[in-house]
Amino acid sequence: MEKTVTASRLRENIYSILDEVLETGTPVEIVRNGRILRIVPDQNNPPSKLDNLKKRDVIIGDPEELVHMDWSAEWSQDGIGTRPKVAAKATKTMAAGGGK
Numbered sequence: 001m002e003k004t005v006t007a008s009r010l011r012e013n014i015y016s017i018l019d020e021v022l023e024t025g026t027p028v029e030i031v032r033n034g035r036i037l038r039i040v041p042d043q044n045n046p047p048s049k050l051d052n053l054k055k056r057d058v059i060i061g062d063p064e065e066l067v068h069m070d071w072s073a074e075w076s077q078d079g080i081g082t083r084p085k086v087a088a089k090a091t092k093t094m095a096a097g098g099g100k
Contacts, residue, residue, distance in 0.1 A: 007032040 003026060010017060010030050018039070021028055027040040
């Protein structure tokens, strides 16, 4: 369903009307001196499907705190340590000479 506005209303709210056309894809008709003009979104450049995804907050708290967290239990420099039991077993195997 197209929306119709006068040229005066368009002048007052040009940016909000343009944003509405871009967000909804619904054309807007402007009546000026008895003639009709139409603002329509470019069909050759449709909005991304990702733009339709619901915005979600995934970080609860201050994101800066992630930088200062102790990640040592999750990662170690030698690559062993993400799984304590596996790391212990691998260390024993290497010490016994079986890790070649």
